[in-house]
Amino acid sequence: MSALARLWRIPLGRSALIVVAVIAATALVSLFWTPFDPRRADAYSAWAPPGWPHLLGTDGTGRDILSLIMAGARITVTVAIGAGLVATVIGVALAALGALTARPVRESVAVFVDILIAFPVLLIAMMIAAVWGGSLWVVIWSVGVGYGVNIARVARIELRRVNRADFVLAAQASGLTRSQILTRHLLPNAAPVFIVQLSWSMAAAVLAEAGLSYLGFGAPVTQPSWGLLLSEVQDYITVHPTSVLWPGIAITLTVLALNLLGDALREATDPTLSRGRRAQTHTPEVIA
């Protein structure tokens, strides 16, 4: 049974997967269609309460909040995937270098990783944004590098643990080269750690993007972003509390879903942890 099918049988995993899929689908749909143009201000319908035709109401300039949130999902998904990819590549590379190379190399890699971890990701992103102007790339690269080194630190220990296992020696005895052992035995066995870390990094990236946009260091104001929307409507929280609710819910739900997905994926990718039907197809034990 595939890992995806096993993930589907974990209730929390299924819900998280559905939420993540809905957000991704929303981002795709928003490329072609939103109920209203998310950038069109309409002074006559400012601060409309949730209802028809503005399902989630409007903000102070009369923009449709549902359309803004749909369009904002694009940035969220882009940042989550972009930062996730960057973090994975950096994490795998640094973890492999830090775990499997000759002692002087792997120890200097470990020190290098520890130094990078000491840098505050958000502050550096803000500095870069302040000097060269904010853009999605700044967010993606700073969060990607920032969490990539975190992945590397955790995964390095896991790779070293797996590398000591007898089956790695057995694979070597079968004639596999070091790189074949890395791709066929070490990385798949360390994958649960990578996947959980990746999922958390994506959640952190979503949160970081929202935070940076909220502070004005994220995507340019012309692009709709959940964090930006939150900062725009928060001044009116006492008058129009529901308008703050929607971007807040969107951010919270996405981060929560990605975190839960990570946990469920860890369970699903490990066949020794799985329960249910597989246990019943147990082969009969005989005296060997």
Next chain:
Amino acid sequence: MSLIVEGLTVEIDGTRVVDGVSFEVPSGGRVGIIGESGSGKSLTALAIMGLLPDGAVARGSIRWEGRELVGLSERERAPIRGREMAMIFQEPQTALNPIRRVGAQIVEAARIHHGLRGHRAAQLATELARDVGLPSPETIVSAYPHQLSGGQRQRVGIAAALAGQPSLIVADEPTTALDVTVQKGILDLLAGLVAGRDASLLFITHDLAVLAQIATHALVLDSGSVVESGEVDRLLSAPEHPVTRGLLRDAKATLWRPEGSS
């Protein structure tokens, strides 16, 4: 097709743990290395396979079919391992990758060395599973290691060692982690398979009773040196060295321990 070891020395961080070991495994021969734990028998096996841990250095000579193996690089070693010589490990619990299907692990060596893929690889996996006496070989190849018993897992390990059609099999205490009832089956299987494939066997053990069932010749190691060697029958009937006598006493003790004594 013979293995000739001459003056093999293994040092770990400057400490000599194998000291001048010499022996020969003739083509089709079944040779045992016996000794207590720490006698250097496992390191001798690992040195032959070129799998010594970091920090361990082998010196001396290991000639395999006329080729010198000591000093070969990883790159030169890889094509020999699995195809010309294969290894069976002590712990079937940990010697299999927990997240890969049994069949894929059985044919790994054939995949690497003979380029076997897809249907033909699956066929070979089933064939080898049948050869080593695994139950329902067609379905067991798609099981994961944790679904198998210890004895079944060791049979998978043996099948995996055979997949590359090696002419030398190095078995490092393959029955130590198994129940006594299971041990006998594994030993018979191993002896039969080695004979049926014209392969030679180098069998590492600490148990003279096990050695007697599988090897014709043996060398006794103590603190890294060979203290006695010869035919197994002779070692059993007329052991000369105190270490050999001790091992014989241990082997007998497991057979005839009287009730209530320790």
